[in-house]
Amino acid sequence: MFVQNLPPKSIFVSMTESPTRVEAFSDGVFAIAITLLILEIRVPHGDHGLWAGLVALWPSYIAFLLSFAVILIMWVNHHELLRMVRAVNYPFLFANGFLLLTVTFVPFPTAVLAANLATPDAKAAVAFYCATFVANALLWNLLFATIVRGGLLHANVSAETVANVRRTYYVGVLVYMLATALAFVRPALGLALNASLCIVWIRLGYRSESSASPSRS
Amino acid sequence: MFVQNLPPKSIFVSMTESPTRVEAFSDGVFAIAITLLILEIRVPHGDHGLWAGLVALWPSYIAFLLSFAVILIMWVNHHELLRMVRAVNYPFLFANGFLLLTVTFVPFPTAVLAANLATPDAKAAVAFYCATFVANALLWNLLFATIVRGGLLHANVSAETVANVRRTYYVGVLVYMLATALAFVRPALGLALNASLCIVWIRLGYRSESSASPSRS
Amino acid sequence: MFVQNLPPKSIFVSMTESPTRVEAFSDGVFAIAITLLILEIRVPHGDHGLWAGLVALWPSYIAFLLSFAVILIMWVNHHELLRMVRAVNYPFLFANGFLLLTVTFVPFPTAVLAANLATPDAKAAVAFYCATFVANALLWNLLFATIVRGGLLHANVSAETVANVRRTYYVGVLVYMLATALAFVRPALGLALNASLCIVWIRLGYRSESSASPSRS
Amino acid sequence: MFVQNLPPKSIFVSMTESPTRVEAFSDGVFAIAITLLILEIRVPHGDHGLWAGLVALWPSYIAFLLSFAVILIMWVNHHELLRMVRAVNYPFLFANGFLLLTVTFVPFPTAVLAANLATPDAKAAVAFYCATFVANALLWNLLFATIVRGGLLHANVSAETVANVRRTYYVGVLVYMLATALAFVRPALGLALNASLCIVWIRLGYRSESSASPSRS
Numbered sequence: 001m002f003v004q005n006l007p008p009k010s011i012f013v014s015m016t017e018s019p020t021r022v023e024a025f026s027d028g029v030f031a032i033a034i035t036l037l038i039l040e041i042r043v044p045h046g047d048h049g050l051w052a053g054l055v056a057l058w059p060s061y062i063a064f065l066l067s068f069a070v071i072l073i074m075w076v077n078h079h080e081l082l083r084m085v086r087a088v089n090y091p092f093l094f095a096n097g098f099l100l101l102t103v104t105f106v107p108f109p110t111a112v113l114a115a116n117l118a119t120p121d122a123k124a125a126v127a128f129y130c131a132t133f134v135a136n137a138l139l140w141n142l143l144f145a146t147i148v149r150g151g152l153l154h155a156n157v158s159a160e161t162v163a164n165v166r167r168t169y170y171v172g173v174l175v176y177m178l179a180t181a182l183a184f185v186r187p188a189l190g191l192a193l194n195a196s197l198c199i200v201w202i203r204l205g206y207r208s209e210s211s212a213s214p215s216r217s
Numbered sequence: 218m219f220v221q222n223l224p225p226k227s228i229f230v231s232m233t234e235s236p237t238r239v240e241a242f243s244d245g246v247f248a249i250a251i252t253l254l255i256l257e258i259r260v261p262h263g264d265h266g267l268w269a270g271l272v273a274l275w276p277s278y279i280a281f282l283l284s285f286a287v288i289l290i291m292w293v294n295h296h297e298l299l300r301m302v303r304a305v306n307y308p309f310l311f312a313n314g315f316l317l318l319t320v321t322f323v324p325f326p327t328a329v330l331a332a333n334l335a336t337p338d339a340k341a342a343v344a345f346y347c348a349t350f351v352a353n354a355l356l357w358n359l360l361f362a363t364i365v366r367g368g369l370l371h372a373n374v375s376a377e378t379v380a381n382v383r384r385t386y387y388v389g390v391l392v393y394m395l396a397t398a399l400a401f402v403r404p405a406l407g408l409a410l411n412a413s414l415c416i417v418w419i420r421l422g423y424r425s426e427s428s429a430s431p432s433r434s
Numbered sequence: 435m436f437v438q439n440l441p442p443k444s445i446f447v448s449m450t451e452s453p454t455r456v457e458a459f460s461d462g463v464f465a466i467a468i469t470l471l472i473l474e475i476r477v478p479h480g481d482h483g484l485w486a487g488l489v490a491l492w493p494s495y496i497a498f499l500l501s502f503a504v505i506l507i508m509w510v511n512h513h514e515l516l517r518m519v520r521a522v523n524y525p526f527l528f529a530n531g532f533l534l535l536t537v538t539f540v541p542f543p544t545a546v547l548a549a550n551l552a553t554p555d556a557k558a559a560v561a562f563y564c565a566t567f568v569a570n571a572l573l574w575n576l577l578f579a580t581i582v583r584g585g586l587l588h589a590n591v592s593a594e595t596v597a598n599v600r601r602t603y604y605v606g607v608l609v610y611m612l613a614t615a616l617a618f619v620r621p622a623l624g625l626a627l628n629a630s631l632c633i634v635w636i637r638l639g640y641r642s643e644s645s646a647s648p649s650r651s
Numbered sequence: 652m653f654v655q656n657l658p659p660k661s662i663f664v665s666m667t668e669s670p671t672r673v674e675a676f677s678d679g680v681f682a683i684a685i686t687l688l689i690l691e692i693r694v695p696h697g698d699h700g701l702w703a704g705l706v707a708l709w710p711s712y713i714a715f716l717l718s719f720a721v722i723l724i725m726w727v728n729h730h731e732l733l734r735m736v737r738a739v740n741y742p743f744l745f746a747n748g749f750l751l752l753t754v755t756f757v758p759f760p761t762a763v764l765a766a767n768l769a770t771p772d773a774k775a776a777v778a779f780y781c782a783t784f785v786a787n788a789l790l791w792n793l794l795f796a797t798i799v800r801g802g803l804l805h806a807n808v809s810a811e812t813v814a815n816v817r818r819t820y821y822v823g824v825l826v827y828m829l830a831t832a833l834a835f836v837r838p839a840l841g842l843a844l845n846a847s848l849c850i851v852w853i854r855l856g857y858r859s860e861s862s863a864s865p866s867r868s
């Protein structure tokens with residue numbers, strides 16, 4: 001409603017006062033990245049009929065499903081995280097930007113995984129796929145550290161909650177690193193571990209909700 | 218306005234309190250999926266001149282038109298459904314996510330249909346296309362069941378309305394299954410049945426609106 | 435805030451009460467269609483060096499610039515039109531949906547134009563490109579007729595304004611038809627006429643704004 | 652809430668009264684352009700194994716990272732700029748549209764850069780990439796000139812701030828021109844200069860924030 005008189009050097013400030021705008025932009029990026037995944041599945045042109053061609057695309061379906069689930073869960077978690085934030089600053093904007101970079105990157109390792117899962121290069125493909133999420137998990141930690149260090153948390157977020165989030169994000173990095181290492185030995189296991197993390201996150205959400213519901217009603 | 222003190226285990230809860238955000242994200246996915254459809258129509262490079270090449274793309278135009286209409290109608294229906302919802306919970310978020318997965322998947326069966334409608338593989342292509350909507354229709358049922366079971370409906374939504382929606386969604390599954398089965402025998406008929414469902418839905422909308430207008434004015 | 439008790443048959447009504455949602459969805463489609471245009475310009479791989487390859491893409495640049503300008507202006511006009519609307523009904527939703535269909539279709543004739551503008555097929559390519567906008571112009575007329583017939587205009591929109599909009603949309607169809615016909619004889623002229631319509635629309639905007647500004651300040 | 656009686660010739664006015672809508676549209680274009688960048692990185696199909704293929708894509712990663720950073724920063728700056736604006740007019744709408752045109756164009760020079768950075772055509776590719784940002788920087792100047800000339804700035808934006816923004820945008824043009832010229836001699840240096848501008852902008856943001864924070868708290 002009212003715009004302050006801006007001192008000469010502070011022409012780049014307002015974004016830090018509107019966290020909703022960062023959220024809307026992030027939402028757009030999540031929605032677009034999740035929808036672009038399908039472009040990596042190409043129409044089969046084989047000699048053995050269409051059904052055989054569609055069946056042979058099973059690595060693409062697995063890669064699509066897995067990446068869709070991961071981006072969906074990341075989108076949910078991004079909102080949960082931003083809900084604890086009262087304001088954003090410049091370091092936040094760029095930490096969030098780097099996080100989004102790894103989100104928009106996901107269609108590429110997904111395509112690499114789809115193209116190589118049924119080939120001898122499966123190990124490299126799964127390792128590359130999991131490594132992307134190591135980078136992504138590190139950036140969640142960076143974003144949270146930026147939030148805490150910048151004093152951007154709501155006053156009523158308890159130290160216990162902060163410790164809990166930090167621990168969860170930290171474990172995420174470790175599990176994705178383990179999945180990456182496992183991929184070099186048994187790619188199927190590495191991918192399964194990667195996928196299992198989705199389920200853990202979903203279950204975490206369910207449980208937290210049940211335990212929280214008494215306090216809300 | 219006021220953020221409650223979050224207990225340690227409930228850091229993943231807020232999304233369940235802002236249905237508008239789920240709606241905005243879903244809207245984004247619908248808008249992107251409907252706009253990506255055109256990327257599957259490729260510029261013709263034939264020997265018989267451009268007009269012949271453009272005419273030969275008729276299966277692509279049919280596939281584009283049909284999928285555009287279906288996603289548009291799904292978008293309308295998604296809003297109508299969410300209008301009956303007072304809050305969302307975690308099961309809702311993931312049921313909705315799975316539904317969106319089948320929406321973002323649509324460009325792929327559309328491309329398969331376009332590439333094979335004028336070939337001997339038309340049966341398989343139409344069946345695959347219709348089967349996608351069987352999965353989609355099942356997920357509408359799952360989403361509605363999740364809403365009802367979770368007690369997420371507005372208090373003033375009558376049992377009659379619930380029964381009516383449930384029946385409509387249930388019939389949707391059956392008709393798409395019939396279209397899929399028909400595709401194996403007569404692909405053109407299967408596709409026509411699939412398309413006719415759009416018209417039924419639109420007409421349903423028109424009629425419901427006429428019958429509802431007295432009560433609104 | 436308050437949701438009416440819905441009678442059994444009117445479960446598909448609410449969209450007709452929130453024009454802003456239709457607008458947001460349309461905005462999304464316009465923004466995505468305008469951004470997808472660039473995907474049709476492919477990296478050149480020639481034998482004569484990169485500069486020669488980039489210069490040889492001039493038909494792509496022309497097609498990109500023209501379609502970008504047209505979609506941008508359509509987006510502006512869409513808002514101007516919806517500003518006169520107080521509510522939407524089902525016929526509106528589908529007339530608007532068909533209009534958006536022609537908007538999402540634009541990247542395809544744009545790619546056809548880019549691929550053929552420097553070839554003997556230029557006549558067909560320009561005619562196809564212009565014909566797309568004949569269809570688009572017809573749908574603007576359909577949308578406006580749907581608005582007027584449905585009584586969806588704000589009460590204070592004068593009969594003179596309605597007649598003026600109708601005339602403008604009607605002339606649009608005629609000019610695009612003329613451009614299409616011209617394309618068969620002199621493609622460059624057809625395309626120039628098509629482009630000139632953009633300039634007419636922009637100038638119209640400027641002039642209307644100048645004439646309107648006294649009444650606003 | 653209240654729509655004025657529109658005089659016959661002013662049917663294209665309202666957009667000029669809702670800067671938030673222009674901002675939302677621009678946000679959408681920024682979010683889509685930044686997410687489309689990944690589509691230009693193609694899955695490697697080499698003879699030396701997947702790792703070798705992934706490593707050989709280093710020019711693509713550099714191009715992706717650089718363009719992602721540039722678009723992210725442009726998005727931040729676009730908001731900062733619009734924050735100083737109290738209203739928009741038609742010249743603004745089209746100046747902003749041309750600016751967005753150069754933003755949606757970015758994926759193309761990014762792909763050209765990625766395809767040629769490791770080839771003898773690197774000079775041309777880097778020059779073309781930097782030249783895109785010369786055009787972009789010129790349009791930032793045009794947009795700001797349009798804002799100032801149209802009297803669209805908030806009353807409390809000081810002459811000093813205006814001079815400062817103008818100078819910053821002007822220097823942007825010069826540095827990108829220098830980067831373009833440098834690209835013809837030493838492509839790596841031209842690209843480094845281009846990238847360094849990102850860092851300058853980020854640092855500018857940090858500093859301005861620190862100097863501004865006393866006045867905000």
